[in-house]
Amino acid sequence: IxxxxxxxxxxxxxxxxxxxxxxxxxxxHNAMYWYRQDLGLGLRLxxxxxxxxxxxxxxxxxxYSVSRANTDDFPLTLASAVPSQTSVYFCASxxxxxxxxxxxxxxxxxx
Amino acid sequence: SQQGEEDPQALSIQEGxxxxxxxxxxxxxxxxxxxxxxxxRGLVHLIxxxxxxxxxxxxxxxxxxxxxxKSSSLLITASRAADTASYFCATQNTGGxxxxxxxxxxxxxxx
Numbered sequence: 001i002x003x004x005x006x007x008x009x010x011x012x013x014x015x016x017x018x019x020x021x022x023x024x025x026x027x028x029h030n031a032m033y034w035y036r037q038d039l040g041l042g043l044r045l046x047x048x049x050x051x052x053x054x055x056x057x058x059x060x061x062x063x064y065s066v067s068r069a070n071t072d073d074f075p076l077t078l079a080s081a082v083p084s085q086t087s088v089y090f091c092a093s094x095x096x097x098x099x100x101x102x103x104x105x106x107x108x109x110x111x
Numbered sequence: 112s113q114q115g116e117e118d119p120q121a122l123s124i125q126e127g128x129x130x131x132x133x134x135x136x137x138x139x140x141x142x143x144x145x146x147x148x149x150x151x152r153g154l155v156h157l158i159x160x161x162x163x164x165x166x167x168x169x170x171x172x173x174x175x176x177x178x179x180x181k182s183s184s185l186l187i188t189a190s191r192a193a194d195t196a197s198y199f200c201a202t203q204n205t206g207g208x209x210x211x212x213x214x215x216x217x218x219x220x221x222x
Contacts, residue, residue: 031208033208033210035212040214041214041215042199042212042213042214042215043154043199043201043212044212045209045210045211045212048208048209048210050208056208056209058209059209059211090153090154092154096208097141097142097203097208098159099144099156099159100144100154100156100201100210101156102146102153102154102155102156103153104152104153105152105153
């Protein structure tokens with residue numbers, strides 16, 4: 001692994017289904033983030049984690065949950081997907097207060 | 112709510128010209144970051160400027176920060192067709208984790 005990876009690359013999901021987006025980094029960064037980007041717009045922070053074992057809410061946390069069991073992994077779960085969660089999801093990591101490194105994104109479509 | 116707001120929303124210039132993009136924000140920050148995003152791709156970090164810095168350079172990029180006016184600018188000198196992309200500013204709060212992105216400036220450089 002080099003940098004930060006996300007899986008899956010894309011997914012089509014039926015409304016009401018549960019979905020977990022995976023994110024893994026190998027840079028030993030303490031901080032990790034989940035963003036969503038809607039067409040033609042900037043990124044909005046969903047949740048963040050400043051270190052393993054702690055998480056915090058961003059700008060648009062409703063409908064999403066995260067966990068940070070270890071330094072490397074930061075999964076994002078949609079408990080019951082809705083069409084308004086159709087978006088591109090980006091994971092990022094950084095040293096605290098420093099440059100963020102982004103994954104390639106997951107394109108999610110909820111029908 | 113959007114903390115960073117860029118202007119212009121879109122900018123079209125000829126190759127060789129300079130491109131200037133501006134970003135305004137509302138609350139106190141720890142740092143401000145500029146990112147580039149090519150269509151359909153992830154974000155690439157350009158420059159991070161801390162709240163106690165006024166100007167930073169990286170190659171053809173120059174970023175300024177005016178904390179009294181809560182604004183920043185990104186200057187790309189001698190633009191190239193390959194600079195065509197969307198450019199985003201992002202602010203991090205004094206805790207260093209909550210990051211807010213603007214909606215971006217779409218730059219088109221004509222060859």
